Amino acid sequence: MVQNKSVTFLKYPQEYPVPGEHFAVETNELHVELKEGDVLLRNLYISLDPYMRGKMRNAKSYTAGFQIGKTMDASGVSEVIESKNATFPVGTVVTGFVGWEQYSVISGAQGLRPIANPRNPKIPLSSYVGVLGMPGLTAYSSLKIIGQPKSGETIFISAASGAVGQIVGQISKRLGLRVVGSAGSDEKVDFLLKELKFDAAFNYKKGSILENLRAAAPEGVDIYFENVGGETLEAALEMMNTHGRIIACGMISVYNTTTPYGVRNLFHIIGKRITIRGFIVSDFAQECGTDFAKDVGSWLANGDIIYKEDIADGIDNAPDAFVGMLQGKNFGKQVVKIADL
């Protein structure tokens, strides 16, 4: 009998989720009885993303929450190993929503998309949940639609070395912007400056965020790519220029706390005529999906952009990797490698 290790959601956390308490790895025997249209997948990679913390809440959110006692889901890259679906024969490599587990049955193959050339040496499979997947589209679409970037402007990106931030920064450089980033360690800051060629970057854990930002963006900020919220947002508001845009992508600093930081200088929105706009990546998929795949796909293949990933090894490590990512222990896009192709 084949065993299937999976991660089960156990309990709603109030602050950081704790492996073993709020979610845990379980092993069950794999019973598979495919119906017409179904496929059985062997999962290769799953993506761990901050939005999953929002699915650990017992409240209505923009995505359906995780179910207590059920396997958590994630976007993944997988191989079809049994099939009753002619579109997805055995051996097809696909992306789509799967479980945090080794094997998933996808009823009707719902939401799966085949990967055309899964052994392309220039495009690692993990890219399909990162730079070529949801985080990449998030960066590409929102920068364009909400940011309305113009050459010569200054963009400030928080969580800049992360899954979304590193793409925002590199696209911004291509567009001729002055690019400033913040991140949570000196090593990440070095990466921003040396590898991604940011114009300035700082470690937000050292010294005043506002003073660091003022030094990094003395002419002010035209676009703030907001990933973290709280004190960093307050500093950005202080430094925004007239008619600045804030791309409200995420506020990870408040996801794991019951006492969120209160932002006190929102009045700048008026005098500086700032626009803040929130979005969920799926809002822009239709409008930007095709251009995104073409542009970012070719930049990546040509080596025009790079993408740093942090790959946890094996499903057993998924819960720790998830909590680590929420705490900034990841360096680059957090994925879990479950198996080789």
Next chain:
Amino acid sequence: MVQNKSVTFLKYPQEYPVPGEHFAVETNELHVELKEGDVLLRNLYISLDPYMRGKMRNAKSYTAGFQIGKTMDASGVSEVIESKNATFPVGTVVTGFVGWEQYSVISGAQGLRPIANPRNPKIPLSSYVGVLGMPGLTAYSSLKIIGQPKSGETIFISAASGAVGQIVGQISKRLGLRVVGSAGSDEKVDFLLKELKFDAAFNYKKGSILENLRAAAPEGVDIYFENVGGETLEAALEMMNTHGRIIACGMISVYNTTTPYGVRNLFHIIGKRITIRGFIVSDFAQECGTDFAKDVGSWLANGDIIYKEDIADGIDNAPDAFVGMLQGKNFGKQVVKIADL
């Protein structure tokens, strides 16, 4: 010799300005020597507006600040009583920027506009600094451009009985919105419900703002017309619907304090895909000025909208009226009547 009473700016306040300390009435003799193009005005009304508090700061703002030792300025309605400008002969009634004073010399008649029919019994002169002036244009333009109102939606308006709020509410009713307002006294709430026909209204000083808003807008808020900031903004964010718009017009609750309220639930901007946009009325004057004058002018003349004003009597009372307006003692648009036509 003619005396000219005027209000002089003395000192930057940290919290509420204090008459006599931060600004005071002075009396000087009027010396007038008009140059070619100049006019001498006898001021009839001046407008007292919250933005003036922002001009009492020693910091760069979107408007030039008041100068220590100089007469404060305001938009007003005045009669030309001496003229070296053929466009503005003696007897012309004008609107434009004047001093907080009885008589003003306007060099080159700069910024003055004649009022066509100043004795129109349907249009009191004070309207030109209120419903037909800056506050009216503020309401009309931002509701249209930022609010993008659609019939059937719910709008929530704070400081709803004030200069801007009462117009926003009445235009919103005309557009078929469900209109909810908050104000600082039961008397103001009665006015909103009974005279302006708001669908719901509450006194934000009684009980929880959030619970009051939830009861008043059980289906949530599509447009929030933001005049006050702080706790009211926090409640509005809690109640916003998906794709809601926040028209960031003002945040008066933070103008007179050194310890502004920190807003803790900005993360709703993302999940609910909220757009918050700040503006200054002059941004929209070009685009909306003509339609505004036509629409609001005819609505007012036809009695389709009403406009409540709070008229302080005489320049001596201007400083107290200004502080009172910042504290919510005004009931309707605060103006100062300096003289009869």
